[in-house]
Amino acid sequence: MEKRVTFKGWFLPLLLVLPQAIVSAVFFFYPAGQAVWQSMFIPDPFGLKSQFVGLGNFEYLLGNSYYRASFVTTAIFSTLVTVVSMGVALYLALLADRLIKGSGTYRTLLIWPYAVAPAIAGVLWLFMFNTRVGVVAWYLGVLGYDWNHVLNGTEAMGLVVVASSWGRISYNFLFFLAGLQAIPKSVIEAAAIDGAHFWTRFRTIVWPLLSPTTFFLLVVNIVYAFFETFGVIHTITAGGPQQATTILVYKVFSDGFVGQDLGSSAAQSVILLIVVSALTIVQFKFVERRVHY
C-alpha cells in the first residue's frame, strides 16, 4: 500500500518542490539543453564563428566505425566494472557481517579506498603494473608471464577495470553491509534451525531481501562506470593501446578538449545521455520487477 499525502491547494506543494526544481533546472536541464543545441553546430574553438549542420555531427559519428566500436568497449568495460565491484563488495560484506571480533577495524580499512580520487588510484595501479618498474609486473615476470598492457589490449582493459573497481568496492561494501544488517537475524536463525545451509539461506532469504540494495547499486554503478571512470583511463592508458580502452566518455573528452571539436563532443554527450537514460529506464522497467521491497 502506498502512502499518499494530500495537500489542499497548489501553493505549498509547489513551494516545497521549487528548490529541487531550481537545482535540476540550473545544473541539469540548462546544460543538457545547451549540449543538445551545440550538437547541431560545428563551431571553431574560439567561438568566433559557428555553422549549423543539423544532424550532421551525429551522421559523422555514427558513420565512423571507430566510434561504433567504442560502444562495444564501453559495454564490456561497464559490465566488468559493475560485476567485479559489486561481486567483491558483496563477498566482503558477507564475511564482515559474520565477523564478531574486530569488525570495526576491518570495516574501516575496507572503506579507505573510497577516499582515493580516481586519478590518484589510476597512478597507483599504473605504478604497480608498469611494464618496466612495476612490482606486480616484475613478479609476473618471475612467474614467466610477460605483462605488457602498453601493447596488449586485453591486459590494458583488465588493468583499468581493476583500477576503476577498486575504490568502488568500498562504496558498494558499505551499502551491502547495511543491507545485510537490516535483515532480521530471527529469519535466518529460523532457516538454520530448519536445516538450511549457508548457500540455501543466501539464495532463498538473504539475496531476495537484499535485492533493493542490489538494484540501487546496479543503477549507481553503471552510471559510475559510464561517467566517472574517466580519470582512471586518462592516467593509465589514455584510451590505448590502439583503441582498446577508449570508452564513450573518454572520447567525449579527447574530441572536445584535445581535438577542440566541440560539435562532435556535444553530439557525443547527447548520445551518451540517451544511452544512459535508456539503460536506466530498462533497469527500472524490467529489473525492478524482481526486487522485493
Added chain:
Amino acid sequence: MHRRFKGALLAGAVIGIVSPAAAQTEIQWWHAFTGRLGELLDQQVKDFNASQGDYVVVASNKGNYSEALNAGIAAFRAGEQPHILQVFEVGTATMMAAKGAVKPVYEVMAESGLPFDPDAYMAAVKGYYTTTDGQMLSLPYNSSTPVLYVNRDAFTAAGLDPDMDLSTWQNVGAALDGLKAGGSTCPLTTAWQSWIHLENLSAYHNVPFATKENGFAGLDTELTFNGPVQVQHIQAMGDWAKDGKFIYTGRRNEGGANFRGGECALFTESSAGYAGVKSEAQFAFDIRPLPYWDGVEGAPQNTIIGGASLWVMAGKPAEDYKGVAAFLNFLSSPDVQAAWHQNTGYLPITLAAAEKTKADGFYDANPGTEIAGRQMTAKAPTPNSKGIRIGSFDQIRTVIDEELEAVWAGDKDAQAALDSAVARGNELLRRFEQANR
C-alpha cells in the same frame, strides 16, 4: 592585481591625485612549464621586470600544453584572455585559423616600433611559425629536435664498438642485431613516436607528410605519410619490435626512464632530453644525429622542431601591446637565448645566441649538444622540411599512435596501418576545414 589597485587608490587618496604615468602596465603570460623549466622561465620574467619600469610581466602556469591551450581558448571566449599564450607546435594551425583571436607577432612588433629582424632567427625554427609569404605569426620560444642517444656501456657490454657508425638506419639495424645477440633486453626505444618516426622522418628524407606544403599553403591539405619511405621505416621498426630489438614503452616519453636507468642501448628523443640524461645516467653516453635511410634521395635533409611558441592574443588595449613587444624583444636577445639554450637543451632560436654559445665554449665542454642545431641548419629547409601545419594535429597524433601500436603489436603491417592512419586523419582534417571555413 587587487592589492595593487587598492594600493593605487590609497596612494591617490594620500596625494590627492592618481598619476597615470606611475602605474605599470601588467602583461599576463600563460604557460605550460613546471619544475626546472618553470623556474628558468620565472627567472626570465624577473629579469625583464627588473630591467625596466613601465611593464610588469606576470607568468602563470596553466597545466600541461593541452591544458594551457584549453585555458587560453576558454578565457578568450569569456573575454579574459592573457596577453601571451604559450602554445605547443601541434596547436599552431588551431591558433593560425583563429583570426580575430590572435594578433600576429610581426604586427605587434611593427606597431611597437621596436627593432625586429625576422632574419635573426634560425630559418628552420621560425619557418614553423611563419606564413608562406614570410610573416612571423608567433615567437619561437622553446624548440627542440630529435637526436639519437647512445649508451656506450651497453655497446661495450654487448661486445660492440661504441664508436661504430650509427648515421644510417641500416647501420643501426646491424647494431641492433649485435646488441640483441649480446644479450641486451632493450636495444632501442623511443619517445614521441609520431613526431620522431613519421613527422621528422618525412622532413629528414625530404618527402611530404601532407599535401599543400605540409599544410602551410591551405586548410584543404591531405595527409600523405603512407608513402614508400615512411612505410619502409615503420615496417623495419615493426620487424625490430617483433624480434625484441625495439621496445615500445608508450606514447609519450616513458622510454626515457628505461634509457636513463641504463636498460636501453639506443634512444631516439628530443634534444631537450639532454639535461635529464646528463643528470641521471650512471653510464657513458653520447649524442648522435638522428639516423637516416641510406639510398633515399636528398637524405639527410633537415629535421623539424617540436616545442612551443608564444602567441599574442587579440583584444587588449594598444598600450599593452607595446609592453608585449618589449618583452618578446627581451626574450629574443642573445644573452637570454644563449642561457636558455645552455640550461635546457632547447635550440638557440637566434643565430646570435648560437654564436654566443659557441664563443662561451659550451659546445666544447658538453660534446653532442651542438648536434641538434647542426642537424636543423645543415640544409636550407624545403617545403617538406619547414614544418607541419595541420589542424586537429593533437588528435591526428593520437590516431597515428593507435595505428603504430597495431604495427608494434604485430596486428597490422606498416602499409595497412599508415593507410588507415591517413584515412582517419583526413576525416579529422575535413572537419577542421569545415569548422574554420
